[in-house]
Amino acid sequence: MRKREYDEIVNLIFDKRDLSSASSRLESHLNNGIPDAHFLNLHFSITPMSRKEFDRRKSEGLKDLALKGHARSMYALAIVYLHGDEEETADKYKHLAYLSAAALSWDSRALSELKDLLKRDLGLEIT
Numbered sequence: 760m761r762k763r764e765y766d767e768i769v770n771l772i773f774d775k776r777d778l779s780s781a782s783s784r785l786e787s788h789l790n791n792g793i794p795d796a797h798f799l800n801l802h803f804s805i806t807p808m809s810r811k812e813f814d815r816r817k818s819e820g821l822k823d824l825a826l827k828g829h830a831r832s833m834y835a836l837a838i839v840y841l842h843g844d845e846e847e848t849a850d851k852y853k854h855l856a857y858l859s860a861a862a863l864s865w866d867s868r869a870l871s872e873l874k875d876l877l878k879r880d881l882g883l884e885i886t
Contacts, residue, residue, distance in 0.1 A: 760788055760795045768799055778803050794829045814846035825857065830864035833857050837869065 764784070771781040782805050788796030801820040804813060818839065824832035837857035843849035858876070861869030877883040 760793050765795055765799070772799065772803050778805050794824055794827065795831070798824055798829060798831050798835075811845045814844045818844075818846040825860070828864065830861050830866040830869070833861035833864060834866045834869045837861060837872075 768781050768784050771777045771784065781799070781803065785796045785800055789800060797820065801817045804816070808816070818836075821832045821836050821839070825836055834857070837854050839847050840850045840854040840857060855876075858869050858873055862873045874885045877885055
């Protein structure tokens with residue numbers, strides 16, 4: 760999936776809240792097994808479900824993608840474990856593990872956050 764299309768779908772989901780259009784745009788990418796499409800698809804549902812069901816679906820999907828090396832999913836799980844949600848309890852060790860894995864997979868947000876954490880907690884300057 761090209762960056763421009765990814766960004767357009769993110770805009771449909773989070774800014775315009777046009778979930779039907781987002782779902783239509785993702786369909787062919789989902790059928791072709793594109794990890795970024797599956798990642799985006801985990802962030803909304805066009806069928807009604809409880810918050811707990813939604814969080815369970817999202818958590819399981821993110822873990823599956825992370826196991827396949829998807830850096831955005833690793834970073835998203837780091838955030839889940841930082842704060843916790845309906846499905847997962849906050850866990851500082853899992854937060855750090857997923858944050859480190861995402862950073863090692865060259866996720867720029869994870870790398871920046873890990874550098875900040877190391878500076879804040881250990882006084883380490885990483886250049």
